[in-house]
Amino acid sequence: MDIGRRNNVNVIGNPRGRAVVLAHGFGCDQNMWRLTVPALVEEYKVVLFDYVGSGRADPSAFSEDRYASLDGYARDVVEVCEAFDLRDAVFVGHSVSAMTGVLAAGTAAERIGALVMVAPSPRYIDDDGYRGGFSAEDIDELLASLESNYLGWSAAMAPVIMGNAERPELGEELTNSFCATDPDMARVFARTTFLSDSRDDLKTVRVPTLVLECTQDVIAPREVGAFVHQAIPGSALVTLDATGHCPHLSAPEATNQAITAFLAGLR
Amino acid sequence: MCRTGQQPDPQGTGDEETAHAAFAALLEDSVEELYENAPCGYLSTLMDGTIAKINATLLGWLGLEREAAVGRMRFTDLLTVGGKLYHETHFAPLLRMQGEIGGIALEIKQADGGRMPVLVSSAVKQGGSGEPLLIRTTVFDARDRRAYEEELLRGRKAAEEARRRAEADRARLQDALAVLQQSLLPATLPPLPGMETAAHYHTASPDRLGGDFYDVFPVDGKRFAFFLGDVCGKGPQAAAVTSLIRYTLRAAALHDPDPVSALSTLNKVLHERYSDNGDPRYCTAVFGTLEPDPVTGEVAVRLASGGHPPALVLRADGTAGFLPTPGGLLVGVLPSARFVGATTVLAPGDTLLLYTDGITEARTGKDRTALFGDEALLAFAAGRAGVSPRAVIEALTGLLHSFGDGLDDDTALLALGVPAPDPQTKNPR
Structure with missing residues (x-):
């Protein structure tokens, strides 16, 4: 199988530099990193990809079984690392992808040598003694929102959105195409994301880790950032003066600065 | 621009007195009045979502006083929790990347506990050197439309379910026929x-x-x-x-x-x-x-x-x-x-x-x-x-x-x- 095509992998930047894998979270695709990439390309080999079921990954590779758990997404990560023979890469994961990185680092230790967790949350739903910020009903509400917003998706547009080798220019013009996903696949990713509980996996992290949180984040509130920081031995926590769940878009300078400082301090 | 009373009626046969009265009424419609009582909600926020300006129509739908909203609430505070999640994972990133986003279906929370389906469009207003200054948002009442869309969605789901059932039935029938065919050979x-x-x-x-x-x-x-x-x-x-x-x-x-x-x-x-x-x-x-x-x-x-x-x-x-x-x-x-x-x-x-x-x-x-x-x-x-x-x-x-x-x-x-x-x-x- 061609993993590069399956996950729409793009490798850019310094071919001799350390590999930095940028992994998007639930919602959109690798375009989310467009303001991060310029800060990294000079020194690092930057690896961008889309999870199967998102962006321009090959929709025919989607399997509801595989992607019903974060392990399925983590396998995507490991397979991308293997296909491009990445060793000791720094994995930068946004939101749920931060946890995917934890799982991938656990199964392929030689591939992933450090983690940057951008607005991570190991569990979104409240539990005894833990506040994730959401109830199960809230997640149902999100699924309803997904359903009523096809965001430019229709059966007719799907092949265009999903990448058309013959006419790539078609896709570029589409409004909202970064977040256009087959609703059935988006629903699976949403359920997997928001019903996941990876709190126990945090303790297993053995690599240098940077946790980035925002001052005002509805999805990953500060107490969740503190939880992640405390659970990962030796991790660093940086609180970005940013609002929302996507500091790499809303506060790119501060986010880039935190990431490059962490990268510079590795070894 | 609006015509003035000095201009002749285009048909040349209308009652000039009536026309004068109608246009006079139009002229009384101030921009401020139009903003406040437009048939849609208007909202301007800082880039972090803090509400800077909001019109009376939207305040009325929300059941909020202006003082409670301006400077105190963010746009996402007006949304249901599911809507907040959708906003953070889709709406906000797209708005940042594209500078605008249109026709997103969300629900706003009303003071009396109700929810109102709306269609939201936003655009980023940029300063002279292209830096983002604020977000302008219009909010349309989508109650009837949403009910209709839900009907369509229900119909679509029913059709998909029927198709799945028909395919399963067909597969079962083909299996049975294959067994029967084999029994004849x-x-x-x-x-x-x-x-x-x-x-x-x-x-x-x-x-x-x-x-x-x-x-x-x-x-x-x-x-x-x-x-x-x-x-x-x-x-x-x-x-x-x-x-x-x-x-x-x-x-x-x-x-x-x-x-x-x-x-x-x-x-x-x-x-x-x-x-x-x-x-x-x-x-x-x-x-x-x-x-x-x-x-x-x-x-x-x-x-x-x-x-x-x-x-x-x-x-x-x-x-x-x-x-x-x-x-x-x-x-x-x-x-x-x-x-x-x-x-x-x-x-x-x-x-x-x-x-x-x-x-x-x-x-x-x-x-x-x-x-x-x-x-x-x-x-x-x-x-x-x-x-x-x-x-x-x-x-x-x-x-x-x-x-x-x-x-x-x-x-x-x-x-x-x-x-x-x-x-x-x-x-x-």
């Missing part, structure tokens, strides 16, 4: 002393039971019988006839293995069973016996045909020819029918090939209008004369595949041959 052919056999059945459509049939079975200590034929029609009725034919021919052969006699018995049975109920059923068939001679290794073949295409004999010397049985009638049409017999002897390296007309009537050529035909089959068979029955059937199976959608009928193939004593002696010419 022998699972394996019995071993014949000093002979090799091979068969192939091509099913044209998994949805329809085919009407072709064949079988090979022992008659007594030294003879074996075989038959191959084609029932008129398809589907369950044809399958029922096929079943009747199989058991009739098997029983008839045990009683009297003479080929003409076996076909005559079948003719009587079919005619008696189907002729008087207004739904006549008939078939074409070749029935025959094989009598191997253990001393010479040769096999004596006696066969008879009822309206069926003639058998082919492929000789060890690389030649092939039809074994003519002209004039045999369809089986089951008339109360008593004449069937034509023929005999031949298969020497080592010879093969008897029986087939149904699916193969000869396969449509070929670019526009699929020509038929493959008897002569082409004879030539194809001659090219395989001298090879084993299994190899003959494999070659013919490949030929059937090559027809693609030109092959639209079921096809049965049966090859009965005497193995050549040694591969070196094949095609001695």
Whole structure:
């Protein structure tokens, strides 16, 4: 199988530099990193990809079984690392992808040598003694929102959105195409994301880790950032003066600065 | 711009007094008034979502006082939790990347606990050097539209569910039909002393039971019988006839293995069973016996045909020819029918090939209008004369595949041959 095509992998930047894998979270695709990439390309080999079921990954590779758990997404990560023979890469994961990185680092230790967790949350739903910020009903509400917003998706547009080798220019013009996903696949990713509980996996992290949180984040509130920081031995926590769940878009300078400082301090 | 009272009425015939009054009313509509009481909600926020300006229409929908909202709430505070999640994962990133986003369905929370479906569009206002300054948002009442969309979604889901069910039903039906079809054919052919056999059945459509049939079975200590034929029609009725034919021919052969006699018995049975109920059923068939001679290794073949295409004999010397049985009638049409017999002897390296007309009537050529035909089959068979029955059937199976959608009928193939004593002696010419 061609993993590069399956996950729409793009490798850019310094071919001799350390590999930095940028992994998007639930919602959109690798375009989310467009303001991060310029800060990294000079020194690092930057690896961008889309999870199967998102962006321009090959929709025919989607399997509801595989992607019903974060392990399925983590396998995507490991397979991308293997296909491009990445060793000791720094994995930068946004939101749920931060946890995917934890799982991938656990199964392929030689591939992933450090983690940057951008607005991570190991569990979104409240539990005894833990506040994730959401109830199960809230997640149902999100699924309803997904359903009523096809965001430019229709059966007719799907092949265009999903990448058309013959006419790539078609896709570029589409409004909202970064977040256009087959609703059935988006629903699976949403359920997997928001019903996941990876709190126990945090303790297993053995690599240098940077946790980035925002001052005002509805999805990953500060107490969740503190939880992640405390659970990962030796991790660093940086609180970005940013609002929302996507500091790499809303506060790119501060986010880039935190990431490059962490990268510079590795070894 | 609005017309003034000094300008003439475009029609030149209207009541000028009325026109003056109407335009005067329009002029009283101040921009501020329009903003506050527009038929949609207006909202301006800082880039972090803090509400800087909000119009009366939206405040009214929310049931909020201006003081409670401006400077104190963010846009996401107006949304349901699910809407917040959607905003953070889709809306906000897209707005940042594109500078604008339109027509997103969300729900706003009302002070009385209600929820109101709205359609939201936002655009980023940029400063002189392109830096984002604030976000302008319009909010449309989508209560009726959402109800309609939900109807559509429900309809779509129901249609998808119905399609899934129909596909599952169809798959189950095809499985059942495949089992039934298999039951009409022998699972394996019995071993014949000093002979090799091979068969192939091509099913044209998994949805329809085919009407072709064949079988090979022992008659007594030294003879074996075989038959191959084609029932008129398809589907369950044809399958029922096929079943009747199989058991009739098997029983008839045990009683009297003479080929003409076996076909005559079948003719009587079919005619008696189907002729008087207004739904006549008939078939074409070749029935025959094989009598191997253990001393010479040769096999004596006696066969008879009822309206069926003639058998082919492929000789060890690389030649092939039809074994003519002209004039045999369809089986089951008339109360008593004449069937034509023929005999031949298969020497080592010879093969008897029986087939149904699916193969000869396969449509070929670019526009699929020509038929493959008897002569082409004879030539194809001659090219395989001298090879084993299994190899003959494999070659013919490949030929059937090559027809693609030109092959639209079921096809049965049966090859009965005497193995050549040694591969070196094949095609001695």
